[in-house]
Amino acid sequence: MRELIGKLSYERQILIVYILAVFITVIDGTMVNVALPTMADEFGVAANEAEWVAVGYLLAVAAVIPAAGWLGDRFGSKRVFVSALAWFTVWSVVCGLARTLDQLVVFRVAQGLGGGVLVPIGSAIVFRAFPLERRASAASAVLSVAVVGPALGPLLGGLLVDNLSWHWIFFINLPIGSLGVLFAWMVLREERDDDAGSLDLAGLILSAGSVSVLVYTLSVGPERGWASPEVIGLGVAGVAMLLAMIWVETHRNRPMLALSLFRDHHFRVVNISASMLYAGFFGQILVLPIYLQSLRGYSASTSGLIAATTPVGVFVVSNLFGRRSYARFGPRALMSVAGLAGGLISCSYVFVGLDTSLWVLAAMGFARGLAMGFVFIAIQTSVYATVSIADTARAASVFNTQRQVAYASGAALGATVLTGGLQGMSDSASLVDQLPPYQWSFLAVGVVMLPAVFTARWIRDDDVDATRARITTGGR
Structure with missing residues (x-):
């Protein structure tokens, strides 16, 4: 195994480590969401009580992300990353052994403390190792896994729950996490900041x-x-x-959360624009399955297949067009023009009805994924471009903190508009009467993306020329 690893460049080695960590955390969350109804039945609780299995994890992740950068600087990025991945893996197994809902919620909170550290520390390790001119390549690889996970998660989770039990959605993390821990320990180099402070x-x-x-x-x-x-x-x-x-x-x-980084023009503008784009993107991901299952009456598997067309679109762009489009057009054009396209496609869901073909919905989702694929490549490649190597870990904490809040904000916006529209309707209300709240909810999460089109125009491509240099000059 060491001989095989040794043939890879250090960049590729750490990319594999980070991809394993991203995959295990992303797929874990989507599998758990699929299993919540089964958990509620087995524990004999209401469905809203079982949701604490997901909410508890989310809160733990949100709480620990701000501290991730300091932890990496103070104790070493390799030590913290390996420890967090091992912690996440061990608590995954413990979650699978839970016998009551209260136990599972507590174990999920513990698991989330590890999961919240992995992504910001891992992204800091990756972007420190990759020179500016190769960051688009790294962003494409990571983005591919980040969008494949949500597409595979519901399918894999459904298979495990239906054929084995919900416990296996946690046990499956053991081999993946163990491989990641071993690989990370073997290949990562220790990096720390002697001036991290107390x-x-x-x-x-x-x-x-x-x-x-x-x-x-x-x-x-x-x-x-x-x-x-x-x-x-x-x-x-x-x-x-x-x-x-x-x-x-x-x-x-030396603060825990380096808010001074927002003095950097590029980092500030990208974060502001990204927060609106992420909020709308993930808000729509929440509303679409509810529309398909609760209003249209389709199964969870059918809903999952339609929803999967969006990450497929992102995957296509990230692998085929992302790097060269970034080099040619730059983050300013991609985030404003592609962001406008993504926002308008999201807004167009306001026209979906009770008889809209699944093929049409699949095509809309795929087109939305294509547009957002260009946006995500621009964000991931350029966000740390003007941040010093020493500040990368803390910048990753700031970026991932705002992204976590943006996710929650988008989901809250979509749910609020939908809940408000349906409130007061009787159970016997016709589907025609129930349709408008869904349409307004789609419109709301689409509209929230549009201001990012204007804020992204403040991006100065000259600030990140180095991230485009390799492809622009014909390098491979």
């Missing part, structure tokens, strides 16, 4: 608290009502902690 306890508490509380508020707001005292209280607490965190972190020399 633990910023106040920053850790405020950043983890604000992000997790806000993500939780966005998750429960649509169901419990935005005007409910609980949701208002949580929202106020989350915003208060966020403001306190901003004040504390901007007054420290």
Whole structure:
């Protein structure tokens, strides 16, 4: 095995390690979502109680992401990455051994603490190793796996639940995670920052608290009502902690969350634009299966197949056109023009009806994936281009924190519009009456993407010329 590994460049070696980590975390979440109804039946609880298996993990991930950059700088990126992957793998097995819902929720929270560290630390390792001119190649490979996971997850999860049991959606992580730990230990080089500073306890508490509380508020707001005292209280607490965190972190020399990176023009603009694009993209992913299953009456497998056309479109672009289109047009054009196309296609779902052909929906999803594939390549390749190598880990924490909040915001927007429209309708309401809330929900998550078209125009391609140089000059 060492001889085979030795034939690969260090860049390829760490890319394989990171891809394994991305795959195991992405596919884990989608498999769990498929298994929630089965878990509810086995534990004898209501479906909304079983959702804590997913929500608990999400909150743990959101809480730990802000600290990931400091952990990598302080204790070494290799040590933290390997430890996080081993932790995630061990707790996956423990999750599969759970005998009650309470146990499973607690174990999932523990698992999420490892999962939340993996992606930001792994992305920092990758982008530190890849020179600027080869980052488009790295982004294409990672993006391919990141979109294949959500497409394969529901299918694999359904097969495991139907033919074995829900426990196996966690046990399957053992061989993948073990291989990743072994490979990472063998190939990764240790990188750390001797000037990382001591633990910023106040920053850790405020950043983890604000992000997790806000993500939780966005998750429960649509169901419990935005005007409910609980949701208002949580929202106020989350915003208060966020403001306190901003004040504390901007007054420290080595803060937990490096908000000073937003002084960098390119990093700031890409993050602002990406947050809106991610929110709309993932908000639509939430609404489409509900429309297909609850309104149209299709099975979960059919719904999954239609939803999978979008990641297929992203996969096609990332592998066939992504790198060269990035080199030729640059992030400014890709994020604004392709972002406009993705937003308009998302908005066009407002016209879907009760008899819209599945082939039409599949084609729309594929076209949306093609447009967003160009967008994601531009974001992933250029976001750290103007950040120093020393600050890459902390920049990854900042970027992944805003992306996690954007995911939750998009899902909350779609769910709020849908829930608000359906509220007050009787169970006997006709499908024709139920259709408009779905259409308005599709429109809402599409419209939220459109402002990014204008903010992306502030990107200066000259700032990231080095990320385009290799292909522009004819290199391979």
